Amino acid sequence: MRVGEDFTAAEFRVQAVCGRHAPIYGGRPDCVNLGYLVEGTLYHSGDSLHVPNEPVETLLVPLQASWLKTAEVIDFVRAVAPERAFGIHDRQVNERSSASVNGWVGQETRHRYRWLAPQESA
Secondary structure (H helix, E strand, O other): OOOOOEEEEOOEEEEEEEEEOOOOOOOOOOOEEEEEEEOOOEEEOOOOOOOOOOOOOEEEEEOOOOOOOHHHHHHHHHHHOOOEEEEEOOOOOOHHHHHHHHHHHHHHHOOOEEOOOOOOOO
């Protein structure tokens, strides 16, 4: 896939967006990263904080990674300004830190943010 290419998965139209991983450290070169916009409404940014050019109804927002700060998560959700956002990319954190990150993101973004427990649905 390349940025801008479309494909169909389970009868959903998916567009590849972004193209680069978020910066990790010290200006070292990053790597390829694709985000996916599903049916023009649901956005999974992958390992980037790329803000798409079109409105997003549902954002799947990365919560934790070695390259990511909570402040960046909050800024990303605010920049995308989705109708709703759900936290993903958080399996490296323990229960206490997860509660902290989810609390901050929910409090500071006001974009109907919610973290879903494994096996829970919206």
